[in-house]
Amino acid sequence: MSESIDRQLAIDVKGVTRVFPGRVTALAGLDLNVRYGEMVAITGPSGCGKSTLLNILAAIDSPTSGSVIVAGHDLAHIHDLSGYRRHEVGLVFQLHNLLPQLSTLSNVELPMFGCGWSAHQRRTRALELLAEVDLSGCEQRLPTELSGGERQRVAIARALANEPKILLADEPTGSLDSASTARFLDLLKRLESGGMTIVMVTHAPDVAANAQRVIEMRDGTVVNESVAK
Amino acid sequence: MSFFLLITRNVWSKKARSIGLTFAVAFAVLTVVTLGVTSSGLEQSAAAIISVGKADFTVVQKDVSDTLASTIDTQQLAGLRHTPGVTSAVGVLVEIEHINADNPVFIEIGISPGDFAGFGVRVVAGSAYAPTAAHEVMLGWRAAANLGLHVGSRFDANGTWNTVTGIYSTGNAFGDAGAMFPLPAIQGYNRVPGIVTLAFVKVAPGTSVAAVTRRVAFAQPVLTTIRTAAQFGRADRDLIYLQAAVTGSTVLAILIGAVIVGNTMLLSLFERTHEFGLMRAVGWTRRRMVALLLGESLLLALMGAALGVALSFAVAAGLAHLPALKGVLHPNFTEDVFWRALYTALGMTLIGALYPTIRAALLSPLKALSYE
Numbered sequence: 006m007s008e009s010i011d012r013q014l015a016i017d018v019k020g021v022t023r024v025f026p027g028r029v030t031a032l033a034g035l036d037l038n039v040r041y042g043e044m045v046a047i048t049g050p051s052g053c054g055k056s057t058l059l060n061i062l063a064a065i066d067s068p069t070s071g072s073v074i075v076a077g078h079d080l081a082h083i084h085d086l087s088g089y090r091r092h093e094v095g096l097v098f099q100l101h102n103l104l105p106q107l108s109t110l111s112n113v114e115l116p117m118f119g120c121g122w123s124a125h126q127r128r129t130r131a132l133e134l135l136a137e138v139d140l141s142g143c144e145q146r147l148p149t150e151l152s153g154g155e156r157q158r159v160a161i162a163r164a165l166a167n168e169p170k171i172l173l174a175d176e177p178t179g180s181l182d183s184a185s186t187a188r189f190l191d192l193l194k195r196l197e198s199g200g201m202t203i204v205m206v207t208h209a210p211d212v213a214a215n216a217q218r219v220i221e222m223r224d225g226t227v228v229n230e231s232v233a234k
Numbered sequence: 235m236s237f238f239l240l241i242t243r244n245v246w247s248k249k250a251r252s253i254g255l256t257f258a259v260a261f262a263v264l265t266v267v268t269l270g271v272t273s274s275g276l277e278q279s280a281a282a283i284i285s286v287g288k289a290d291f292t293v294v295q296k297d298v299s300d301t302l303a304s305t306i307d308t309q310q311l312a313g314l315r316h317t318p319g320v321t322s323a324v325g326v327l328v329e330i331e332h333i334n335a336d337n338p339v340f341i342e343i344g345i346s347p348g349d350f351a352g353f354g355v356r357v358v359a360g361s362a363y364a365p366t367a368a369h370e371v372m373l374g375w376r377a378a379a380n381l382g383l384h385v386g387s388r389f390d391a392n393g394t395w396n397t398v399t400g401i402y403s404t405g406n407a408f409g410d411a412g413a414m415f416p417l418p419a420i421q422g423y424n425r426v427p428g429i430v431t432l433a434f435v436k437v438a439p440g441t442s443v444a445a446v447t448r449r450v451a452f453a454q455p456v457l458t459t460i461r462t463a464a465q466f467g468r469a470d471r472d473l474i475y476l477q478a479a480v481t482g483s484t485v486l487a488i489l490i491g492a493v494i495v496g497n498t499m500l501l502s503l504f505e506r507t508h509e510f511g512l513m514r515a516v517g518w519t520r521r522r523m524v525a526l527l528l529g530e531s532l533l534l535a536l537m538g539a540a541l542g543v544a545l546s547f548a549v550a551a552g553l554a555h556l557p558a559l560k561g562v563l564h565p566n567f568t569e570d571v572f573w574r575a576l577y578t579a580l581g582m583t584l585i586g587a588l589y590p591t592i593r594a595a596l597l598s599p600l601k602a603l604s605y606e
Binding site: 096124164 | 603
């Protein structure tokens with residue numbers, strides 16, 4: 006498999022299908038390439054397979070067939086998927102998924118457990134990340150004490166905790182108001198300009214317009230690609 | 235944040251569940267520890283009888299339900315005295331009498347005054363009773379103090395009045411809290427002439443005690459020898475049954491506790507499925523998930539053990555003051571009891587947490603994240 010890996014591509018998906026029990030086809034022979042440093046938006050109607058694709062890229066789901074290579078790793082041949090999730094990709098969910106019993110700081114530290122870092126190193130890194138997403142001063146607040154936009158920025162900080170090469174965001178602005186959405190997109194652009202590869206699933210055309218490339222999906226496959234800017 | 239702090243925060247954040255589990259563990263520990271200290275106390279009280287005499291070993295009838303039901307006749311006692319290596323064998327009749335509410339278990343020893351020296355009895359006030367006197371008694375110094383009696387007082391026991399001729403000391407708290415009667419008198423009260431309960435044996439200097447006990451066992455197979463409190467069960471079947479009951483109750487407490495812990499942890503698994511899915515999605519390994527959940531269980535076990543031991547102090551003290559157990563039960567909090575508390579708490583918690591922990595570790599991140 007390794008001879009077919011294109012080292013220029015952050016993501017190289019070939020002929021991926023995903024059929025759920027009950028013969029529900031979410032992905033039907035999908036092909037997708039994303040270059041390092043590129044920001045890609047994936048759009049399409051509900052049920053077209055956008056989130057399924059993202060879950061497969063995040064290695065929390067696996068394809069029925071096809072090849073998925075992310076950051077040079079063929080996911081079908083990775084034994085330590087936890088290590089892949091921890092170091093290669095950062096995942097941002099629509100509903101932030103912060104643990105309510107933990108402070109903002111502790112939520113950001115969560116992916117760093119098991120990376121061989123000391124508690125002090127984890128704390129220092131989490132403080133840096135919170136500063137990066139403009140949340141300095143909110144370290145000890147619980148998620149319930151933050152606004153929706155702030156929670157989503159904490160989720161980004163958490164996704165960046167282990168310096169992943171690729172950020173995967175599933176409807177990250179779906180629950181945000183327009184002001185929070187604008188602030189969130191600014192943050193993504195900052196990350197993009199820093200060289201981060203970003204794949205974002207979104208329904209909203211104005212959000213997708215912030216990406217370098219917009220990929221439209223329908224019925225489990227790519228139907229259109231356009232350069233947004 | 236350290237891993238330990240994460241564990242404590244998780245435990246603290248689910249207060250109702252954590253408190254419930256802590257109490258479940260604590261009640262199991264309470265049961266086990268209270269049974270342990272009470273049985274150990276009863277064992278100690280019972281075994282104290284054999285340590286009253288200053289002997290190398292004690293001889294009793296084998297396999298009696300209660301040591302005080304042991305009977306050794308004159309012929310057997312003579313046989314003991316003639317066993318090679320034996321220098322003296324003091325036969326005593328021991329009985330327990332309810333004197334009053336404060337002394338429900340009062341020890342009375344029938345012994346000839348000629349055996350006082352061999353038995354380690356020292357008269358500290360007054361004088362010894364006559365060997366065949368019918369209404370004379372000596373009180374241990376603790377008993378005299380407890381009962382407020384002194385030389386010349388009258389002491390009601392065995393259904394008759396007895397004159398206190400002297401106060402004695404044996405150096406043994408149990409013996410000093412009782413009374414001594416002329417052997418024929420107490421045998422008469424109990425209608426067992428020529429019978430003693432125990433024989434306290436001394437061996438000749440330089441002689442192997444073990445060798446002498448083997449000779450006794452060979453010559454008199456209906457008798458058994460006891461050198462330590464741990465050997466007390468040879469003679470007292472009640473004690474063996476008690477120890478078996480304690481072991482059985484401990485196992486039962488652990489199993490019941492494990493079911494409660496397992497059930498609660500399983501409910502907690504459903505409640506926290508989304509959280510576990512998130513942890514797996516951000517790169518937590520299964521091993522780390524297991525460490526987290528077992529760490530939480532361990533913390534709850536330790537809290538439950540501490541609470542259970544604290545409660546058992548109060549319960550054991552309360553039991554010792556019950557009229558039926560007053561003077562009999564002396565709760566004995568040994569190091570062994572605390573270890574047993576810890577094993578119980580850890581055992582039930584780890585057994586109970588095992589299945590939910592494995593299930594949590596094997597959760598598919600995607601399914602767990604989709605779980606409502």
